Amino acid sequence: MTVIAFRPRPRAAMPGASAAPVALTGTFRSPRGRTGRMRGSLRVHRLVVVPSGTFVTGVFTGELRDDDGSVIGVDTHRATIAADVEERTDGRLTVLPPFQLDLMGIPVDVDATTIGPPLAPIRSLLPRLAAQRAWLPPEGVPS
Numbered sequence: 001m002t003v004i005a006f007r008p009r010p011r012a013a014m015p016g017a018s019a020a021p022v023a024l025t026g027t028f029r030s031p032r033g034r035t036g037r038m039r040g041s042l043r044v045h046r047l048v049v050v051p052s053g054t055f056v057t058g059v060f061t062g063e064l065r066d067d068d069g070s071v072i073g074v075d076t077h078r079a080t081i082a083a084d085v086e087e088r089t090d091g092r093l094t095v096l097p098p099f100q101l102d103l104m105g106i107p108v109d110v111d112a113t114t115i116g117p118p119l120a121p122i123r124s125l126l127p128r129l130a131a132q133r134a135w136l137p138p139e140g141v142p143s
Contacts, residue, residue: 024062026101026110034067038108044115047083047094056083056096056115062103075103083115091117 021041030036040062048055057080064072084095094115101108 020116021061022113022115024060024110024113026062026108028064028106028108030064030066030072031106032066036064036066036072038062038064038103038110040103042096042113042115047115048080049085054083054085054094055080056094060101060103062101062108064103064106064108072106073104077101077103 021043024040024042026038028036042058042060044058046057059078061076063074081099086093096113098112099110101110
């Protein structure tokens with residue numbers, strides 16, 4: 001059998017994707033019955049905007065520690081979490097409200113956090129959208 005090696009294609013930049021991980025913190029009930037702390041990160045893969053809402057898909061990594069500082073464990077979990085988009089004067093800011101994440105079979109209450117710098121204001125996308133519609137036939141004309 002002949003095997004042909006292809007060079008890997010560079011990954012396209014996805015809207016909402018972030019190269020730098022987003023810091024996360026949270027709390028959970030430790031196996032000893034105390035309040036444990038989680039410190040972790042989120043590697044954002046994509047920001048998804050659909051009619052039912054806005055969602056962030058990525059890989060969540062967390063280090064679970066008991067209240068005395070001893071490490072319980074480290075786990076990674078791929079998930080999609082509901083997000084809010086706040087309109088600001090300098091653009092739109094993506095905010096993750098508090099949510100619950102399952103790491104190592106332990107439900108962790110993750111604190112609210114913001115993702116990256118504000119995205120470009122929506123009006124900067126309008127010329128691109130108009131250019132995409134330019135090739136479409138006028139309304140009422142069969143294609």
